[in-house]
Amino acid sequence: MKIKSSEFIISAVGPKQYPEDGLPEIALAGRSNVGKSSLINRMLLRRNLARTSAQPGKTQQLNYYRINEELYFVDVPGYGYAKVSKTEREAWGRMIELYLREREPLRLVIQLVDLRHPPTALDISMYEWLSHYRIPICIVGTKADKLSRNQVPKHGKIVRETLGMPKGQPLVLFSSETGMGRDELWSIIAQAADIPLNSPSEPQNDPQETEDNG
Template sequence: MEVHEVALTISAVAPKQYPKEDLPEIALAGRSNVGKSSLINTLINRRSYARTSSQPGKTQTLNFYKVESQLYFVDVPGYGFAKVSKKAREEFGQMIETYLSTRRQLHGVIQLVDARHDPSDDDVTMHEWLAYYDIPLLVVATKSDKIARGKWNQSESRIRKGLNMQPDEPYIQFSAETKTGKDAVWQWIEQQAELTGK
């Protein structure tokens, strides 16, 4: 999709604040600092529309980005919050779980993991949780430009094994620097949001 129009319409912490429209929503989930904002900015052709932060865990709300008046990207607070109290962590957890488990407009989740590392315990927990709720899921390995292309297969098999992924589960190598994987991610989004032909 060629994106010309995008707007951050609401930063929500509770269901009553979610957008009232019936547009499909694609959520992006991942560890703090894994590159969610960079993926969003690449997909919408903006440099810094979704704010990237040097402080992991800065996103503390569900941020709804309306794209081309056709769908929403929902930026979910990063998990594994390094500098956040236990109480705040629990509140974030409840907020995320409420959204992911009850939102009828949610058509799929993109789970971001770092291509350079084994999945963290939080990555594994999130993946298991999404699988349990049977939410359509795409795993995107970010920062792929930081590893040699010849090692991508090795990275993929390590991540697939670490997350206990099914053989047919979709997986895309992505780099915000080189834009590798951008079209493939959009293809998955359009399919899940049923935008094909719009």
């Protein structure tokens, strides 16, 4: 995918703030510190468009990024971080559930899991919830560069088995550091959003973030 333009649009806390232009939306979900911001920056070949938070779980809005005037990435608040009140967590959960279940332009949820470790109980719960409501899912195993070449397929198999993924459901092995999986993920996104996929563009002197708290 050739990135012609990418920009942050809004941090939304409810439907009244969502964009109304009808462009397809690709949501990114995962536990805190799984690498969502770093993935967004690598996918868009930007250094700091999606900013990492100094405190995991601090982001509590839906962050919209518009790409090529063709689609949005929607960064969903990270789950699994407990340093917020029960009331805040409940309100946060309702906002996310409302968005994922009822947002008409939503075309795909990219669920990120840390490839280095088996999916957590929260990862499994999120996957089962999305599957129950028949929301299209693509699983991305992040931080693949932290594993040896021989470990990557083995850990990918563990992710598939732990989540109980059906045959044919996409699992992208990804590294924000090296760009591994970027072209494959763009192909899946373009198909889901029904937009043309241009020739992959390569980063040119564009250093990437290696850690992420978002």
